[in-house]
Amino acid sequence: MSSSPVSGSPVSGFPGAAAPLVVFALADRLCALPADAVAQILPMMDLARPPGVPPLLAGIAMLGRTAVPVVRLARLFDLPEQPATAGTALLHLRGEPPRLLLVDRAVAVLDPPEERLPLAEGTTFAGVAVAGFALPQGACVLLDPARLLLREEERRIDAFLALERERLARAGAGVP
Secondary structure, three states: OOOEEOOOOOOOOOOOOOOOEEEEEEOOEEEEEEHHHEEEEEEOOOOEOOOOOOOOEEEEEEEOOEEEEEEEHHHHOOOOOOOOOOOOEEEEEOOOOOEEEEEOEEEEEEOOOOOOEOOOOOOOOOOOEEEEEEEOOEEEEEEOHHHOOOHHHHHHHHHHHHHHHHHHHHHOOOOO
């Protein structure tokens, strides 16, 4: 799989708008993010696993000269983690700080159906899922990218990255 930029109109009135979605598989479930929240869909790549990497992270990916944390989305949602395959993908989220989400595979970029499904109890991932859809591939939940990580999780990741940048600077790697 090559790097795929994701385009689409902005999600107005999120989560009720009919803007394109990036649909992906995570364990035995289909999930989606608004396409405007995803900058790129990348193939799995070699990840660095420096000492002290938080359990929520699969590792660190280098995008150009930038070290970007790779969040284990399955672990975040307490779903079974699958071994990496040729279809494993990384969703590069837009915005700062940069983040990559590890997903089992990217399924499609598509417009959501107009009809919403009620979210079954236990499928909201602690309020991260905001809508449900029936797709030809199965039931799909729409995730709110702003709710993916708790502030404490963000702080832990940021603290780890600061330590890692310091370690790399001492080693002369000069990675931002």
